[in-house]
Every structure is written in structure tokens, then in C-alpha cells.
Amino acid sequence: MIKRLLHISAVAAIATLAAQDATAQTRAVAIRNATLVPVTAPRIERGTIILRGGKIEALGANVVVPSDATIVDGTGLFVYPGLIDAGTNLGLTEIGSVPGGEDTREIGDFNPQNVILTAVNPHSELIPVTRVDGVTTAVTNAEGGLVSGAAALIDLNGWTATDMAVVPRVAMVVNFPSANPGGFGGFGGGGQQRSAAERRETMNRQVRQLYQFFEDAKAYADIHSRAQGLKSDQKFEALIPFVRGELPVIVDAASADQIRGAIAFADSLKLKIIIRGARDAWQLAETLATKKIPVIVGPLTQAPANDEPYDLVYANPGVLAGAGVQIAFQSSDASNSRTLPYHAALASAYGLNSDEALRAVTINPARMFGVADKYGSLEVGKVANVFLTTGDPLDVRTHVRHVFIRGDSIPFTDRHTMLYEKFRARPKKP
Amino acid sequence: MRAFLQTTLAVFSSFSLAAQTPTPPAQPANNGPLGVPIPPAGTLVAITNATILTASHGTIQRGTILIRDGKIAAVGTDVQVPPGAKIIDANGKFVTPGIIDAHSHSAAEAINEGTQSITAQVRIQDVLRQDGTSLYRQLAGGTTTLNILHGSANTIGGQNAVVKLRYGLPVDSMLFDGAPPGIKFALGENVRQTTRPTPTRYPRTRMGVEDVLRDAFTRAREYQAEWKKYDAAKAAFDKAKQRGAVAPVPPTRDLQLDALVEVLEGKRLVHCHSYRADEILMMLRVAKDFGFRVASFQHVLEGYKVADELAAAGSGGSTFADNWAYKLEAWDAIPHNAALMAERGVVVSINSDSDERARRLYQEAAKAIKYGGASEETALRMITLNAAMQLGIDKRVGSIEVGKDADIAIFNGHPFAPASRVEMTLIDGRVFFDRATAPTLEWLIQRMKGRPRVTSEDAR
Numbered sequence: 058m059i060k061r062l063l064h065i066s067a068v069a070a071i072a073t074l075a076a077q078d079a080t081a082q083t084r085a086v087a088i089r090n091a092t093l094v095p096v097t098a099p100r101i102e103r104g105t106i107i108l109r110g111g112k113i114e115a116l117g118a119n120v121v122v123p124s125d126a127t128i129v130d131g132t133g134l135f136v137y138p139g140l141i142d143a144g145t146n147l148g149l150t151e152i153g154s155v156p157g158g159e160d161t162r163e164i165g166d167f168n169p170q171n172v173i174l175t176a177v178n179p180h181s182e183l184i185p186v187t188r189v190d191g192v193t194t195a196v197t198n199a200e201g202g203l204v205s206g207a208a209a210l211i212d213l214n215g216w217t218a219t220d221m222a223v224v225p226r227v228a229m230v231v232n233f234p235s236a237n238p239g240g241f242g243g244f245g246g247g248g249q250q251r252s253a254a255e256r257r258e259t260m261n262r263q264v265r266q267l268y269q270f271f272e273d274a275k276a277y278a279d280i281h282s283r284a285q286g287l288k289s290d291q292k293f294e295a296l297i298p299f300v301r302g303e304l305p306v307i308v309d310a311a312s313a314d315q316i317r318g319a320i321a322f323a324d325s326l327k328l329k330i331i332i333r334g335a336r337d338a339w340q341l342a343e344t345l346a347t348k349k350i351p352v353i354v355g356p357l358t359q360a361p362a363n364d365e366p367y368d369l370v371y372a373n374p375g376v377l378a379g380a381g382v383q384i385a386f387q388s389s390d391a392s393n394s395r396t397l398p399y400h401a402a403l404a405s406a407y408g409l410n411s412d413e414a415l416r417a418v419t420i421n422p423a424r425m426f427g428v429a430d431k432y433g434s435l436e437v438g439k440v441a442n443v444f445l446t447t448g449d450p451l452d453v454r455t456h457v458r459h460v461f462i463r464g465d466s467i468p469f470t471d472r473h474t475m476l477y478e479k480f481r482a483r484p485k486k487p
Numbered sequence: 488m489r490a491f492l493q494t495t496l497a498v499f500s501s502f503s504l505a506a507q508t509p510t511p512p513a514q515p516a517n518n519g520p521l522g523v524p525i526p527p528a529g530t531l532v533a534i535t536n537a538t539i540l541t542a543s544h545g546t547i548q549r550g551t552i553l554i555r556d557g558k559i560a561a562v563g564t565d566v567q568v569p570p571g572a573k574i575i576d577a578n579g580k581f582v583t584p585g586i587i588d589a590h591s592h593s594a595a596e597a598i599n600e601g602t603q604s605i606t607a608q609v610r611i612q613d614v615l616r617q618d619g620t621s622l623y624r625q626l627a628g629g630t631t632t633l634n635i636l637h638g639s640a641n642t643i644g645g646q647n648a649v650v651k652l653r654y655g656l657p658v659d660s661m662l663f664d665g666a667p668p669g670i671k672f673a674l675g676e677n678v679r680q681t682t683r684p685t686p687t688r689y690p691r692t693r694m695g696v697e698d699v700l701r702d703a704f705t706r707a708r709e710y711q712a713e714w715k716k717y718d719a720a721k722a723a724f725d726k727a728k729q730r731g732a733v734a735p736v737p738p739t740r741d742l743q744l745d746a747l748v749e750v751l752e753g754k755r756l757v758h759c760h761s762y763r764a765d766e767i768l769m770m771l772r773v774a775k776d777f778g779f780r781v782a783s784f785q786h787v788l789e790g791y792k793v794a795d796e797l798a799a800a801g802s803g804g805s806t807f808a809d810n811w812a813y814k815l816e817a818w819d820a821i822p823h824n825a826a827l828m829a830e831r832g833v834v835v836s837i838n839s840d841s842d843e844r845a846r847r848l849y850q851e852a853a854k855a856i857k858y859g860g861a862s863e864e865t866a867l868r869m870i871t872l873n874a875a876m877q878l879g880i881d882k883r884v885g886s887i888e889v890g891k892d893a894d895i896a897i898f899n900g901h902p903f904a905p906a907s908r909v910e911m912t913l914i915d916g917r918v919f920f921d922r923a924t925a926p927t928l929e930w931l932i933q934r935m936k937g938r939p940r941v942t943s944e945d946a947r
Contacts, residue, residue, distance in 0.1 A: 154682065154814035183812065339928065360843040363619035367627045368908075372928035392812035399850060402905035408929065411906060451905040453853035454863075473811075477823040477859070480792050481830075 085109040087122040091131025095435035108441040111463040139193025139442030141422040143353040144387025145394045147197045148177030162201035170291040171206035177218040185471035188213040190395040193442040198230045205230040214462040229299040233310040233319045234263035275300045302329045313337040339373045342380035351383040351425045357400040375408025385422035402451040525655040526917040533568040537577035542871045543886035554893040557915035585631025585894030587874035589805040590838035594618040601640025604699045608742035609645035615658045621842045626652045626920040628846035629896030629909040639673035639760040642699040667879040673760035704777045707747035713738040756782035762816035764792040783877040788820035791827040798832035803877035805836040808851035826859025836874035853903035
């Protein structure tokens with residue numbers, strides 16, 4: 058049935074990983090007779106792709122297979138570039154309700170200095186579950202406060218968090234203040250109810266603080282570039298490439314007010330921003346397109362408000378892409394980061410072009426995060442993050458058969474397959 | 488009870504899936520909360536040229552479904568469409584049974600009377616409300632029937648309400664006439680109040696949960712015996728009609744124990760929130776000892792570990808497609824749960840437990856194919872026929888078969904395909920959702936630009 062379940066033992070898996078680490082630099086992998094879907098170029102029927110040294114060495118319909126290559130028969134299969142989740146907490150959380158495993162929220166409103174890789178657990182049980190569904194790369198970040206810290210771009214394989222890192226500080230994460238009532242008063246909850254006026258006042262204060270903080274950081278960067286021997290400030294130091302517009306700032310903003318505020322914030326401080334969440338971005342599609350502000354949408358698994366169109370959340374990405382906005386998807390989840398392509402599928406059912414939906418989980422996020430020269434498509438010289446499927450990765454029915462991260466074959470053993478195999482083999486009582 | 492309120496119903500000129508302008512009603516329209524007209528009942532309807540996924544008898548290509556008086560009158564490739572029937576041309580479309588969500592908390596003003604361990608006397612039916620447009624959005628995802636359950640705050644919760652999403656009609660007329668009554672039980676972390684710094688209530692442990700159950704059913708049995716004794720004495724008294732004899736005094740009516748006696752007598756279905764295999768086995772032992780069947784284990788995330796025991800007890804499993812790791816008791820949850828339970832003989836459904844997820848249960852069901860290799864028909868049954876079986880309404884709904892209620896979803900492609908969406912949803916043969924006239928984002932944007940309504944179908 059599912060071929061991937063044939064490799065079982067964890068010991069074997071570890072051995073495989075070690076062996077591959079040693080050989081990946083030398084021996085090639087040749088995936089033959091597969092349909093290659095490069096994303097940035099037309100698909101290639103009955104094609105071959107060669108992986109070597111963690112990179113894509115060659116691909117095409119008439120590629121000579123090196124004599125030393127390990128052959129993977131791709132007959133009937135499709136080869137895609139690894140999917141990129143543009144927003145998750147992978148590595149920072151394990152079991153939601155167990156506080157000991159949570160490193161997602163720091164105390165305080167301004168934490169740009171925090172090094173997220175320090176808290177990424179490379180051996181989280183959530184990671185193997187995610188990558189065997191084709192998500193090979195992720196933007197993982199902490200949340201909370203006004204400046205949550207820098208997000209890291211990581212590949213979902215490695216012995217250490219440093220191994221996994223593609224770009225350790227790929228973007229700064231800012232939560233744009235909102236006057237919407239936050240939190241949930243549901244089961245076991247029940248926070249303090251605040252009046253609309255109080256919420257607005259808090260929002261205004263937070264916006265002022267946010268501006269002030271970034272203006273101070275700009276001043277700090279300016280002074281420190283001109284003078285020697287000044288005392289350093291960890292928070293401002295960490296913000297320098299972001300306030301200079303060299304690296305992007307992800308602004309989490311859902312409502313139209315927040316998005317407008319985020320755009321004004323970026324204009325005022327000359328920041329390079331990416332709007333994320335962006336539930337109401339359809340209202341500002343033309344502005345976002347004109348200003349060339351990329352948008353990360355999702356999760357699409359949210360219901361609209363009572364007075365909104367029933368398909369608002371699903372249709373939002375299609376409206377944005379249609380207006381010329383560059384979009385990517387995020388799961389905004391750790392345990393179900395693997396469902397990333399299904400967010401894109403929902404959007405494709407409600408107006409997003411299917412090819413654009415695929416780009417929005419591959420090349421588009423690579424472009425937003427400045428790694429399009431190495432990630433996001435099947436091209437010679439790019440990092441060998443590829444996966445083999447029985448069909449369209451946006452189709453839930455599709456099975457993933459092989460995953461390669463930096464050219465290493467990823468074992469299909471994870472917490473879920475091991476429990477599945479164990480209990481599937483439970484003897485029936487006579 | 489409800490007898491569809493036929494007053495001044497706005498009338499659709501036709502039911503074509505293509506764009507159209509509804510004929511202006513002669514009298515003020517009886518509009519639902521969205522301004523969408525409430526569809527008429529009792530019309531003769533034919534859905535033609537459809538790929539019909541029956542959920543019970545495979546797939547019919549280019550088939551017709553004839554609907555008369557809200558029931559499916561004929562299904563097949565050689566159905567004669569009588570003159571006068573409203574035609575829904577489903578050429579290129581896929582038709583499935585209306586989706587049944589076996590675990591919902593929609594349309595309820597409150598769901599947790601969690602102050603006591605046992606609240607079998609409270610009823611969801613008493614707190615139903617229209618609930619904004621959430622029900623409409625679920626209809627727009629092809630969902631037609633909900634099992635609205637009490638929450639999981641306590642071991643024995645309140646009584647459920649099974650409803651059809653007749654959006655726009657008064658809430659009372661949504662109740663699924665003839666659905667067996669049910670009740671919510673709950674085990675595990677929620678009942679034990681593990682997330683509360685200071686738990687306020689017994690039980691605190693899984694041992695206490697079992698004790699609450701056994702104690703409750705012991706009292707219910709004794710109460711049942713008291714009534715039996717009284718009924719016998721009353722019958723004897725009535726028969727003898729002895730002058731001067733003193734009529735027997737009835738026991739004090741106890742609404743809580745009444746509901747539990749109904750469980751003991753098999754008249755009320757138990758839907759039991761559960762996570763771990765051990766607590767599932769405990770519940771099965773208690774049920775066996777007191778002689779009742781648990782109709783469905785809800786969530787049942789470790790059901791795959793004890794699938795044989797569930798199958799042997801005749802208990803269904805109603806689970807999430809792939810939720811896990813959100814709490815400790817969900818740490819051994821695997822997405823293969825649904826397929827593996829089904830493989831070992833359990834009647835399995837996939838539920839939402841969420842107003843949001845209930846809008847895309849078809850995508851959730853497809854995960855049983857991906858994880859564990861269920862067939863497409865098996866996966867479809869997990870959101871239709873199997874859910875109906877768990878709720879005891881499978882003679883009425885859950886598949887496209889002659890004689891069943893005409894609860895139907897029409898998709899623009901295969902329901903499990905990535906770019907598919909629901910175009911139309913019918914309940915009792917009445918079109919309660921039609922994307923061609925629904926308030927969509929596309930429509931809103933056109934309206935904001937001052938343009939008349941044009942649908943994407945026209946644009947092509």
C-alpha cells in the first residue's frame with residue numbers, strides 16, 4: 058500500500074541518515090523516468106534529475122546518468138521542489154498543553170535580539186511528520202509581543218539547529234497592534250473584557266511604541282556607523298539590517314486597519330515589509346501590488362465574520378494574486394505544518410490559479426526571503442530539496458514516495474508511521 | 488413538530504447552475520438572514536447529467552436523480568424526467584450525499600453545563616439559535632446535518648440535538664424529525680479539569696471518572712426499578728378498582744435519571760468524548776456491565792489501538808482527520824486513525840467539532856485516503872453514511888438511494904480534488920445554498936465597484 062512504510066526501524070533510519078551524510082557529498086542520486094515539475098519552467102515528461110553534493114546537478118529529458126549514481130525509479134511519479142511553509146513554530150513547540158515544551162513566547166514587547174535557533178529543537182517529533190509530506194523548508198518564528206524576534210529559515214533535517222539553518226535571521230517578526238478584542242473567553246478561559254475605547258487606547262500606545270522603537274534603532278544604526286567605542290544595545294544591534302531595509306520585516310496583520318497601519322509604518326521608516334496573515338488584504342490588493350509588498354496568506358482554516366461573504370478567507374489569495382501581488386502560504390501551525398499545500402488547495406477552489414497556488418508554496422516564498430537563487434524550484438545548482446509524489450501535491454489524495462533534503466534521502470519513519478505500523482500489526486484475538 | 492412553514496416563499500425561476508437573475512417575487516420575499524430566499528418545498532426536481540457518488544452503491548456516470556416531495560424517487564442512468572420537473576443540469580459536476588457532521592457545537596447558545604459531574608437533564612434543543620451566518624457557511628461546504636453535542640466539561644453531559652441546516656427557517660424547524668435522542672459523555676483531560684490551576688469538581692483522575700459513571704448508572708438502575716415497581720402496582724390498582732384502596736404513590740420524577748434510564752433501555756444514544764485507549768476500554772467495560780451500547784466514541788484519537796474492541800462492541804468511532812499534539816492525550820494521535828479503525832471493522836466518521844472545519848469536511852475525509860489508504864468510497868462514507876449510522880439516521884440520510892431524504896451536495900469537480908468547491912446544497916430537495924446567487928467575495932468586490940453581478944461562469 059504505502060511504500061514509505063516499508064522502512065520501519067528507527068535504528069535503521071539513523072544509520073541511513075549517518076551514511077547519507079557521509080556519502081551525499083560524493084555519490085549522486087539519479088531520479089529517472091519521472092515527470093519533473095520545475096515550477097519556474099515547463100514540466101518535463103520522462104525526465105531525469107541528478108542530485109549530488111546536496112545540489113541539483115542536472116535535470117532534463119536527455120540527461121546522462123552518472124555511473125556512480127544511486128538510481129531512483131520515478132516511473133509514474135512526479136518530482137517537485139520541496140514546499141516552503143512561510144510561517145510556523147516548528148521546533149519551538151511540542152505538545153501544546155505542556156508548558157515545559159513551549160518556547161514560542163518570550164516575556165516583553167520587544168525581543169528582536171532573541172536568537173530563535175537557540176530554541177529550535179532539531180529532534181522535535183513534529184519535524185519528521187512534516188517533511189514526509191513534502192514540506193522541506195520553513196520560516197519558523199516566535200510570536201507574541203510587538204517585536205517577537207527574528208524568524209529563521211530552516212531545512213527540516215539536520216543533527217543540530219545550526220545544521221538546519223538556511224538563513225538564521227531571515228526576517229524580523231512584528232505584530233501590528235490591533236483594537237480587536239483579543240483572546241478567547243471559551244472553555245476554561247474568560248479574560249478581562251475591555252471596552253472598545255480602552256482597546257483603541259492600548260492600540261494607539263502600542264503603535265507609538267513600535268514607531269519609537271524602530272526610530273531609535275534607526276538612530277542607533279546611524280550613530281554606530283559613524284562613531285567608534287559607543288556602548289552597544291543588543292536589541293538595537295539586532296535590528297540594524299532590518300531598519301536599513303536590507304532584510305525584510307514580516308508584519309503580522311489581519312484586518313484592513315492593521316494592514317493599512319503596517320503599510321504606513323513601512324513607508325515612514327523605509328522598511329522592506331512582508332504582510333502576513335492578511336485576512337482582509339483583498340481590500341488593499343491594488344495598493345499592495347503597486348507598492349510591491351509581498352503577502353503571506355493563511356491559515357485559510359478560519360471562518361469569516363457574520364457579515365462577510367462566506368468564501369472570503371478562501372477567495373482572498375486569488376484576489377491578491379489576480380491583482381499582481383506576490384503571495385505565499387503559511388500554515389501558522391507546528392503540528393500541522395504538513396497541511397500547507399491544502400491551504401493553497403482551498404484557495405485554488407475559490408479563484409486562485411492552480412499554477413500560482415503551487416508557486417505560492419515554492420518559488421514565491423523563496424523570493425520573498427531572498428533565497429530564490431537556491432530554493433523554490435528545480436534548477437541546476439539549486440539546493441537538492443525535492444520530493445516525489447503520485448500526483449499534484451495540492452491534492453490530499455496524493456501520496457509522497459520519496460523526499461530529499463540537501464540531497465539526503467529522508468527516511469519515512471516518524472512518530473505516526475511507527476504507531477501506525479505497530480498497531481496495524483496488533484494480533485487479532487481469536 | 489415542524490411541517491415546513493410554507494408562507495410567502497420566494498420562488499426561484501429555475502435551478503440552473505449557470506448564472507441567472509432570480510425572478511422578482513410577486514409578494515415580499517420571505518428571505519433568510521442573508522437576504523437569500525427560502526426555497527419552496529415539495530417541488531419535483533431532477534438533477535441530470537451528474538457524476539453521482541452514491542456512498543452506498545458506487546459511482547453512477549451521467550446519472551439522474553429525481554426528487555419528489557423531498558425524497559429521492561429515482562436514481563440512475565435511465566431515469567425518465569417527468570414534465571414540469573425543475574431541472575438542475577449537473578453536467579461536469581459531482582453529486583454526493585449531503586455531508587453529515589457527527590460532532591458539532593454550532594447553533595447553540597451554550598454548550599457546557601459543567602458545574603456538576605452529571606448534567607444529563609440539560610438539553611441542547613432548549614438553547615438552539617440561528618447563530619449568525621455560521622450555519623450558512625457550513626451549508627456552503629455541502630454540510631446538511633449536524634449532531635450538536637453538549638461540551639466535554641463533565642463526565643455525563645447534556646442531551647444532543649440532531650438538526651438539518653434548513654438555514655433561514657425558524658430554529659425549531661431545523662430539528663431532524665425522528666432522529667434518535669442522544670447524550671454526550673466525556674472522559675480524559677477536559678473532565679479532569681487538567682488545565683485549571685485549581686480544579687473545582689470531582690473527578691480529578693481517570694479513576695474518578697469511572698466512579699462517576701458507575702455511581703450514576705447504579706442510581707439509574709435503582710430509579711428504573713422503583714418506577715417498574717410503581718408501574719406494576721399502579722396497573723394492579725387500576726385493574727382491581729377496589730373501593731377504598733389507596734393508589735400507589737409514584738417515585739419522585741428525576742429528569743437526570745430519566746435520561747440515564749433511556750440509555751439503559753437503548754432509547755438514547757451515547758456519544759462519548761474520549762482520547763486514550765485505556766479510557767475507551769473503561770467506558771466499554773462500564774457499558775457492558777450496565778447493558779448498553781456506546782453508539783459512538785468521539786475524537787477517539789487512540790481508537791486505532793483498540794479498534795478490535797470497538798468493533799466487537801458495535802461502537803462507532805468519530806474522529807478528526809489529522810489533529811494531534813495539541814495536548815498530552817493527543818500525543819499518540821495519528822492521521823491513519825480513521826483508515827485503520829475502518830480496516831479493522833469499526834464504523835468510522837470524520838467530524839469537525841468546529842464551525843470552521845465543518846465547511847470543508849470533504850477535504851478532511853480525503854486524508855483517510857492519504858493516510859492509511861482508504862478507498863474513495865470509504866472516505867466519502869466517513870462524512871456521510873457512516874456518520875448517519877452512528878446517529879441512527881441511516882435509513883433517512885447518508886447516501887443517494889431511492890426513498891432517502893434528498894439531502895445532496897453538488898461539487899464543481901470531484902469532492903476530494905484540490906480545486907473543487909460546492910456549487911449547490913439541497914436539503915429535502917430544496918436548494919438551501921446556490922453559489923450562483925450566494926453572497927461571494929467576488930460579488931462583493933463587483934458591488935463595491937458599482938458593477939452588476941457577473942459570476943465566473945459568465946466570464947468564461
